[in-house]
Amino acid sequence: MATKENKRQVRELVEELEQRVHCGPVIRSVEIQSARDFLRRNDFSPASDYFNRLAHLENRLQGRPLEISRSPQAKRNYGGRAGGFQMQVQSIYDHLILSTCYTGDFNTKHGRVKISHRFNQEGRVDFVELKHLNSLHPPLNGELRKLLMVEDYSSLPKDWYEAKASVLRVLPQELVFIYEDIFRCPKSQLFAWLLNIGHGIVADLLQDLKSQKNKRSLPPDSASGPVCPDFSRPANHGPNLDWPPEAWNQNGNGGTVCLERTRTGCEVVARNGNGFEERPSQPAKYPGQLPLDALLQDEVAMPILEKAARLESVVEIKNPAEILVRYLRQIQCANLTPARSV
Numbered sequence: 001m002a003t004k005e006n007k008r009q010v011r012e013l014v015e016e017l018e019q020r021v022h023c024g025p026v027i028r029s030v031e032i033q034s035a036r037d038f039l040r041r042n043d044f045s046p047a048s049d050y051f052n053r054l055a056h057l058e059n060r061l062q063g064r065p066l067e068i069s070r071s072p073q074a075k076r077n078y079g080g081r082a083g084g085f086q087m088q089v090q091s092i093y094d095h096l097i098l099s100t101c102y103t104g105d106f107n108t109k110h111g112r113v114k115i116s117h118r119f120n121q122e123g124r125v126d127f128v129e130l131k132h133l134n135s136l137h138p139p140l141n142g143e144l145r146k147l148l149m150v151e152d153y154s155s156l157p158k159d160w161y162e163a164k165a166s167v168l169r170v171l172p173q174e175l176v177f178i179y180e181d182i183f184r185c186p187k188s189q190l191f192a193w194l195l196n197i198g199h200g201i202v203a204d205l206l207q208d209l210k211s212q213k214n215k216r217s218l219p220p221d222s223a224s225g226p227v228c229p230d231f232s233r234p235a236n237h238g239p240n241l242d243w244p245p246e247a248w249n250q251n252g253n254g255g256t257v258c259l260e261r262t263r264t265g266c267e268v269v270a271r272n273g274n275g276f277e278e279r280p281s282q283p284a285k286y287p288g289q290l291p292l293d294a295l296l297q298d299e300v301a302m303p304i305l306e307k308a309a310r311l312e313s314v315v316e317i318k319n320p321a322e323i324l325v326r327y328l329r330q331i332q333c334a335n336l337t338p339a340r341s342v
Contacts, residue, residue, distance in 0.1 A: 006042040056154035080292035083204025091301040104177035111136045113174040117198030123307030126153040192315040203309040
């Protein structure tokens with residue numbers, strides 16, 4: 001079985017290769033093969049995402065001219081508080097990863113996890129990943145789990161409407177930190193909800209960023225005091241996901257496929273560590289991390305965020321390890337008209 005040191009090494013190796021796709025120097029095919037050999041020698045599972053990422057690199061390099069642009073956008077890391085969440089946004093060439101942390105207690109044990117959503121250029125979720133920061137089962141500390149991953153997402157059209165996805169058969173207990181009754185929900189609702197909380201948090205992030213931009217643009221005499229970022233929200237509110245309890249999404253067969261967004265309510269935020277009204281503002285944790293409002297100048301991240309905020313998904317269960325994801329535009333809650341497909 002791969003050790004933590006093996007995982008660190010392969011992560012650095014694959015990230016370096018991904019960076020060289022955009023920045024150079026040119027990657028030789030023998031380097032990708034060498035990375036695959038490293039994975040096999042150290043007993044990485046054939047289903048590991050690292051194999052998929054190497055295949056994606058290989059596909060992108062086929063037929064590419066040897067000249068590489070000398071001025072691509074660098075990989076950028078943003079952090080701060082918005083929409084009631086302390087979050088991290090990584091803008092990475094042609095996609096972004098949005099991460100939030102959740103803390104709570106279960107059966108007298110304390111735990112903390114990070115949930116990450118990877119969005120492609122058209123705002124679709126490629127995968128939802130959980131990292132055990134402080135697991136309820138200590139040997140899992142530092143481990144990553146792909147809760148949901150779209151199959152072959154690197155080779156799909158970026159604006160796909162429907163796609164198969166693999167899901168984790170046994171979900172981590174720590175998901176109760178996000179919603180305490182999550183394991184009482186039908187699986188189709190659960191996985192649709194895991195996808196859609198990412199889109200909802202993106203919508204809250206954009207709302208806060210644009211609100212701050214508008215405040216900064218007001219004339220000096222219209223403001224009551226100095227303008228400064230204020231991403232606070234009442235501690236008894238969860239992420240503003242905007243679905244009334246009666247606004248259930250239906251699939252073509254009339255079956256309920258999405259959990260209503262308001263189920264992420266106040267009691268959950270009180271337990272999951274995202275009620276930041278009671279906490280001082282936390283500084284950026286990583287050297288070189290930019291504040292969230294700097295996203296407004298990011299020409300890669302902002303179009304992705306805008307598209308992601310306008311989408312939501314529905315889910316159909318195919319078998320215990322596979323689902324079908326369909327993307328829709330956000331439903332109109334005012335009159336509860338059906339969502340249009342895109």
